[in-house]
Amino acid sequence: MPDPERPASAAPTEEQLETQTPGGSKVEGHDPYAALRISGFRLYVIGWVASVIGQQVQSVAVQWQIAQRVGMQHEAMALGLVGGIQALPIILLALPAGHLADRFDRRRVIQIGQVVVALCSLGLAAASHWNGSIYWFYLLLGLSATGEAIGWPARSALLPQIVPAEEFANAATWNSSAFQVASVAGPAVGGLIIYFSQTAAYMLDAVCAVTFFSLLLLLSVEAQVRTKEPISISNLVAGVRFVWRTKVILGAITLDLFAVLLGGATYLLPIFAADILHVGSFGFGWLRAAPAIGAFIMAMLLAHAPPMKRAGATMLWSVAGFGLATVVFAYSRSFTLSLIAFGLTGAFDNISVVVRHTLVQMLPPDRMRGRVSAVNNVFIGASNEIGGLESGLAAWGFARLLGPMSGAIASVAFGGFGAIVVVIVVAMFFPDIRRFGSLRDARPIEDDASPAAA
Numbered sequence: 409m410p411d412p413e414r415p416a417s418a419a420p421t422e423e424q425l426e427t428q429t430p431g432g433s434k435v436e437g438h439d440p441y442a443a444l445r446i447s448g449f450r451l452y453v454i455g456w457v458a459s460v461i462g463q464q465v466q467s468v469a470v471q472w473q474i475a476q477r478v479g480m481q482h483e484a485m486a487l488g489l490v491g492g493i494q495a496l497p498i499i500l501l502a503l504p505a506g507h508l509a510d511r512f513d514r515r516r517v518i519q520i521g522q523v524v525v526a527l528c529s530l531g532l533a534a535a536s537h538w539n540g541s542i543y544w545f546y547l548l549l550g551l552s553a554t555g556e557a558i559g560w561p562a563r564s565a566l567l568p569q570i571v572p573a574e575e576f577a578n579a580a581t582w583n584s585s586a587f588q589v590a591s592v593a594g595p596a597v598g599g600l601i602i603y604f605s606q607t608a609a610y611m612l613d614a615v616c617a618v619t620f621f622s623l624l625l626l627l628s629v630e631a632q633v634r635t636k637e638p639i640s641i642s643n644l645v646a647g648v649r650f651v652w653r654t655k656v657i658l659g660a661i662t663l664d665l666f667a668v669l670l671g672g673a674t675y676l677l678p679i680f681a682a683d684i685l686h687v688g689s690f691g692f693g694w695l696r697a698a699p700a701i702g703a704f705i706m707a708m709l710l711a712h713a714p715p716m717k718r719a720g721a722t723m724l725w726s727v728a729g730f731g732l733a734t735v736v737f738a739y740s741r742s743f744t745l746s747l748i749a750f751g752l753t754g755a756f757d758n759i760s761v762v763v764r765h766t767l768v769q770m771l772p773p774d775r776m777r778g779r780v781s782a783v784n785n786v787f788i789g790a791s792n793e794i795g796g797l798e799s800g801l802a803a804w805g806f807a808r809l810l811g812p813m814s815g816a817i818a819s820v821a822f823g824g825f826g827a828i829v830v831v832i833v834v835a836m837f838f839p840d841i842r843r844f845g846s847l848r849d850a851r852p853i854e855d856d857a858s859p860a861a862a
Contacts, residue, residue, distance in 0.1 A: 440712045443579035448570045448627055453583065455623035456563075457590045459522070462616025464594020466529060468696060469536075469602050469609035470545060472689060475678040477542055486542075493546050497554040499786055502561065506647055506782025509562035510775060515624045518566070521559025522624075526617035528552035533610035560785045565777035568769050569629040580765045581711045584758055588704035595700070599693020647779030650772055657771060659838025660723065660764040661784055666830040667727045667760075679816045685743050698747045699754025706755040710762060719763045720844030724835050726759035731827030738821035767844075 443449050474486050508517050528548045535544040571579040601609045651657050681692035716722050733752035740746040764784070772780040835842060 440578070442575045443571055443582050446571060446575075446579075448629060449567075449579060449582075451623050451627050452567070452570055453586045455620035456583070457586045458616040458623075459525075459620040460587055460590035461594045461597070462529070462613035463525075464590065464696075465598035465601060465609045465616075466532070466613040468595050468598030468693060469606050470532070470549065471678055472602055472692065473536065473606050474542060474545065475682070489546065490549060493550045494553040497550060497557040498560070501554065501557040502782040502786040503645065503647070503779070505558050506561040506779035506785075508558070509565050509778025509781065511778075514562035514566045514569070514778070515627060515629070517562035518559040519621050519624055521555040521557075521562075522617045522621040524555025524558065525552050526614040526621075528555065529610045529614035529617065533607045533614070536607045536610060557785075561778045561782040564765075564769065564781035564785070565774075566629065568774065568777065570627075573770060576770055577762070577766045578711065580762050580769075581707055584761055584765070585704055585707035585711065588700045588707055588754070588758065590700075593697075595693045595696030599690050599696070603689060647772075647776060647781075647783045650776060650780055651783045654771060655838060656720070656840040656844055657767050657780075659834055659841040660760075660767050662838065663723065663727055663830065663834045663841065664760055664764055667730060667827040676816045676820060680746070684741070684816070685746060687743055691743060694747065695750060698750040699757065702751030702753065702755035703758035703761075704754075706758040707762075710759070716763075717845060719766075720841040723760050723763040724831050724841060726756040728828055728831045729756040730760070731824045731831070734824030734827065735821050736824075738817050738824060 439445075470490060474490065477486075505517070528551045531548045532545065532552075534540070535548065567579060567583065568576060598609055601612065651661065677692060677695050681687050681689075681695055685691065685695075687695075710716075730753050733749045733756060737746055737749040737753070740749055768780055768784045769777060
């Protein structure tokens with residue numbers, strides 16, 4: 409939320425946006441459970457956990473069902489298309505959705521998205537039960553991603569209305585923890601459910617979406633500073649301009665964008681589970697859960713440790729670790745080592761998520777948080793899905809030279825090495841990332857804000 413001592417209507421100058429790097433003051437005390445003591449945050453987290461569990465269960469079901477239908481020769485491309493189809497609505501709708509999040513009640517915007525998700529999940533259940541064409545699966549996945557794209561910027565921008573600014577980094581850590589709990593439970597439960605009924609997996613996602621919808625009805629939040637600007641190209645891209653001028657946000661998004669884009673091993677997991685590690689659907693579920701387990705452990709460590717004094721440098725090292733762990737996973741032939749390596753990718757990624765999410769939500773003024781979140785969603789959210797498409801295409805290309813299994817291995821290893829290269833490039837061209845200090849001191853950038861020591 410905006411600093412009460414700064415005028416909410418003041419616009420930052422271009423020089424301030426380009427040079428300001430907040431963070432770094434001394435922290436006198438640390439309450440690891442500060443955000444959890446807020447009732448509104450607890451309600452939000454419960455609903456968010458339910459939603460993510462449903463999404464993860466559905467994702468496991470879709471990936472496994474499509475892989476089984478198309479066969480080994482075409483599964484890499486088919487699984488990659490799942491990512492591409494889900495990325496398209498995020499790319500096309502993120503900026504308009506960001507404007508909606510700044511103009512209307514963010515809770516209502518999220519609820520509209522959840523209704524779309526629930527209806528699409530019911531459609532997937534019907535397609536699964538009656539053995540519908542694979543094209544129905546792709547169509548309904550695209551529509552479901554449209555619902556997520558509508559609500560995503562509003563959901564991201566809602567959190568600062570629930571949690572005080574000085575506790576936002578703690579809330580981001582617990583929010584990430586909740587996401588990882590759901591991401592552990594979702595794939596594990598999904599792997600178990602699809603063993604008995606794939607249709608039931610889609611029904612569960614519909615129930616979870618309705619649960620999140622209902623809990624939002626009970627949530628009371630601080631009034632948001634709504635923009636009254638009409639929808640126009642200039643207003644839609646206002647978030648883009650803010651990110652471009654605020655180099656510390658731009659650097660953080662760039663770092664995560666290319667790291668995730670290149671490190672999209674998740675979409676190739678059915679190949680690793682079935683053809684390389686030979687662990688079947690149950691092992692596939694645990695491989696899907698491994699990054700979340702690692703991320704949850706890291707989130708607990710971050711929540712109980714004092715705030716990072718050098719958050720930017722820590723983010724750079726964490727992405728480098730993500731790349732190295734991805735390479736180890738690619739070449740592992742041991743299920744145990746693969747679980748550990750893939751778990752480490754989640755642990756390292758969680759550090760990056762907490763830093764980036766705090767920057768994206770705390771540096772913009774409230775009236776622009778939806779649009780800045782939308783920019784983040786375009787590049788980060790879509791990069792997860794496009795990364796899946798890239799991995800599928802790379803695996804398909806390598807497979808023509810090396811064979812199906814070797815193609816998947818080469819694709820994942822290439823992504824891991826690429827993530828390490830990205831860290832080096834970002835560290836060179838975005839020095840604000842290296843200099844950024846404590847997340848606890850991040851505040852909205854306004855006219856009269858002076859740069860804080862990092």
